[in-house]
Amino acid sequence: MENISNTDYQNIPGWGMDADPDNEPTYPMKNYTGDDHNRINYERSPQQPVTVELLKSNERPAPSVVFGTSVPPSGLSGAIRRYAFRHSEDRYRHWIPLIMADRVNVYEGIISDIKAGHVPNFFSEWGWKAEWKYNQKAFVTKIAFATLAAVVVAGVLKRKK
Amino acid sequence: MLAMNYRGPYRVRAEQRPMPEILHPEDAIVRVTRTCICGSDLHLYHGMVPDTRVGSTFGHEFTGIVEEVGPMVQNLKVGDHVLVPFNIACGKCNFCKQGLYGNCHESNTMATAVGGIFGYSHTAGGFDGGQAEYVRVPYADVGPTVIPPDMDPDDAVLLTDVVPTGYQAAEMGGIKKGDTVVVFGAGPIGIMAARCAWFFGPSRVIIIDHIDYRLEFARNYAKCEAYNFRSMEDPVVFLKKITDWYGADVCIDCVGCEAEGNTLQTLTGRVALMQAGAATALQWAINSVKKGGIVSVVGVYGPPFNYVPIGNVLNKGITLRANQASVKRLLPRLIEHVQSGRLSPKELITHRIPLEEVSDAYRLFSSKLDNCIKTVLVPSSKA
């Protein structure tokens, strides 16, 4: 059986009879103009030149007119991101690799810091000063528990050896 | 220039970075005067948003002075003090033309499910954000709005996100005169949603959270009832009971994916990442609204999916409405509300911290320390 052609649908008995233009659940967020039916054929500004590696969603044909150029993909995390972008936004195999890449990227960040002669100051980056100032008791307890847990785990591991 | 720099979950610092440049003829470069940390930034800070790259600068709520404009910019001139909506919007695509500035199709290459947002991961376009001394602002003729001369810049910076988001949360609720409205979350967004709900004429506004100082703040600022869900055996039953066993007319989710209060949601959503965060507040909203009621969602959830009782949405005939706020669409009305004195956003600001101390500022807001509601970061090069 053939699909109905695009020009025939208006001959279907009753076509459009009950259409109610006021039945627009997105109002007032959306000021319905009917332009949606022109799809992506709207007027566009000139394209921002692509000067960095840009990973594009495969659910669109071309890059958006403007885009951010900050931290292009690089290293192992970059390779994982490139893999992720072979799959659509519908797929877990798009999003899970991206989260994995983010975690790998943290280690790459530490390595690149050290290579640049900068040993990251974790305590200051974690904002522990704020915890110390406003949340001393809970904070000290938390640290104490974490240290205790680490000591216990280390002890157990040692005994196993 | 000095800029916030993301190093990994819970790790950020202020660091020197190259100055931003004009990359498109409709760009402007803005020297930031004020920039806020938002609950949305916490989702990034906690490592919940996929494709948040180390080295990125966050920040989507900022005001600043125009330093440089691209050759095609017509409405802005160097020296203008502007507030910049958090959405990056072209003004020309079908979505922008219909007022959906939060859903622009020409500001995000990396994902079609979300428009471009300043400093909000590569999933939202890979733009550097405003928690810096300078920032690149694309489509400078569309979003940025000159701050009216009589307006306090502290009010202006909250018009870039908090006020429009809170207002649209209420607007999407389709509130009728006499309605009972329940707002989940007493962060800046929930507090503003509760305050703005009154513009639509309800007879009761109720806010739910588990942090007492925030509930107290909301009670005073938004003139609403405030309840702590930790003191309830079952929040849904509690809400049914206080609405004459009928359910609220409108429920608003201002919490998003880092909700607390339901162990299964927390374990699957925030620990095991088997869903895009915990959908506890949304679940409560759906289950405590009346049949035929409206649930409005502005709390942010991640891209793949969440466990929500969609069967109850069907069986109760609930209307679900949600979006990123369309800041530009709402600005004229909201500027009126602020200028007339009906709305005083700046009262939400509890902390003012130099950009240099960004690590502590994030921790303070994330851990809800020192009765923090809203934090403003101030770059030192401020005029």
Ligand SMILES: NC(=O)c1ccc[n+]([C@@H]2O[C@H](COP(=O)([O-])OP(=O)(O)OC[C@H]3O[C@@H](n4cnc5c(N)ncnc54)[C@H](O)[C@@H]3O)[C@@H](O)[C@H]2O)c1
């Ligand atoms: N749609 C938009 O345009 C838009 C814009 C800005 C922010 N947001 C989103 O709005 C949400 C709130 O932002 P915020 O700045 O107020 O953040 P916030 O973190 O300061 O506030 C969230 C509040 O929710 C409370 N909470 C946690 N679990 C809860 C539950 N089960 N029930 C009720 N309250 C609960 C927390 O204690 C906290 O006070 C975030 O998800 C943010 O990303 C959306």
Ligand SMILES: [Zn+2]
């Ligand atoms: Zn925000």
Ligand SMILES: [Zn+2]
């Ligand atoms: Zn657009």
